[in-house]
Each structure stands twice: as C-alpha cells, then as structure tokens.
Amino acid sequence: MIGWLTRHPIALSEDDCVGLRDVLERCPEVDTAAGHVRNFGEVCSGRVGGRLPAWIDAVDASQLPGLTGFVLHLLWHLDAVTAGLALDCHRGRREPHQKLILLQ
Template identity: 70%
Template sequence: MHWQDTIRENRPRRSRLDPYKPYLERRFAPGCTSATQLHRELLAEQAPITYQMVRAYVATLRAAPPDAPPPPPTVRKVTGWLTRHPTSLSEEDRAALKDVLARCPELNTAAGHVRGFGEILTGRLGATLPTWIDAVDASQLPGFTGFALHLLRDLDAVIAGLSLEWSSGGAEGAVNRIKKIKRQLYGRAGFELLRKMILLQ
C-alpha cells in the first residue's frame, strides 16, 4: 500500500453540521444526550444548523458502541496537518498527527519530505534542494519522485527561485492582465483599441 492510499478515501458530502460534531461528541460523552438542549446551545453560538441535523447525529451517537474508537481523521484534515507550519497546530492536532504517522512509516517519510521542502521554500534554502531531491529519490514514494523529476528538468532556475529575493510575479501579472483584456475584446476591436485599453489600465 502506498502512502497516498493510506489517506485516500471516498469523501462524504460535507454538511453544515460537520464543524460542530466534535462539540456534540464532547457534550454527549458526559451525559448530555438531549437533542433539544444541544440544538439550543449551538443556536446560541449562531451555528447555521437545524434541529433535525442535531437529532440525526445524536441518534448515531446513541447507536454507537460505548467503547467505539474515535473516527479516523479525514483526508482534508491530515493534509492540513502535513502542509501547515508545525507551530500553527494545536496540541490536540499535533498528538493526532503523531498517532497517524506512527501507524504508517511511508506517510511518516512523506511528512518529512513535506516539512523539508517547506523549510527550503520559506527559508530560501535553494542550495539544499539537490540533497532534498536525493532523499526523495531514495524513498521512492509515488507522487514525490515525479515532482522531484520535474524539478531536475530546470534545476538551476528552481534553485535560483528558491534562493533569490527577486520574483517574476510582477511581469507574470502584467502578462495575465493583457491576456484578459485581449479575450474581452476578441472579435470586437482592433489593435488600436486594444492598445488604448492596456495603456489606460
């Protein structure tokens, strides 16, 4: 099983109640099982939910075995833990991520690659990119190896982009603006009007 398969799942349709489910579980565990009371509490917090939503979820909590383990984290949540800066995670998130990584050595290796590239990107450590690419190649993780291969196609330019403070963002933005104006005027104006539109904006 690849590391990608570990976090891949059929994503259920999101519900407005999803952000409030942890709260309902915390209140339900000590004995607050009244859907009316829980719905009233969420309404006091301006939650955009209905009584039927709360009642249906409370019913699933009642039906669950008392010693059932907590549900596994979603793909979106694990991805967020991996891509966010470690200092921005709460203690609960860090503990949950540590538990997930302990269950899958490949995912733990992938997390190390993500953190390493994040440090290169934010710290302008482009000179260390070849070492990172070698580590990725040695791990042979699908997804990462393909990404590293693309970096090798123009390694000098990538290293410069990850090391220097200058950026082509301004030029790219101007080019995209001109393309947008050209699309808007396509078939309706000639070069002179196009030129005026670009100069005026």
C-alpha cells in the first residue's frame, strides 16, 4: 500500500488504482494521509518550497501521528529544506576550481 501512496499516479497499474481506491474509501485517515503525501510530492517535484508552510499547517491540523512527527522535523530545518528546494542540483562554477585544488 505504501507504494500506491508514494508512486506517481501515472505509474500505477489499473489493479493498483482499484486497490488504492478501495483502501481510501474504507479508511478516511489513510485518505487524508494520501492527500498529504501527494501534495508533498508536488511541492518537492515542483520545487516550490514556498508552499511548505501551508502544507505543514494542513498536516498539523489533521493530527496524523506519523506525518505530524515528520512535519515537526521539517519545521526544525525549514530554512534548509526550503533552500534545498530552491537551489539548483549542481555545484555551479566552483566545481572545476575544487578539482584543481584537489589535484595540486
């Protein structure tokens, strides 16, 4: 079931979609958690750290134990997480210089 929640919806087979829908209809807490996980995936893949505070507030309001613990840790490091979502994933112009320093 975790795979159903964490994979992109496009990557789910028809059987997976039916199974996930069945679980979500039977358990409102899992349905709420699934929505939070999906929204967090959108924040991360879209690299929109500015949406994190609203997402954190929504998760906190739901009071789902596993997710509220995760949110607490995000809050402790919110600046770093937000910056990580905003920065490019390369070392920029410094990388060649670092290699030269290492070779000397």
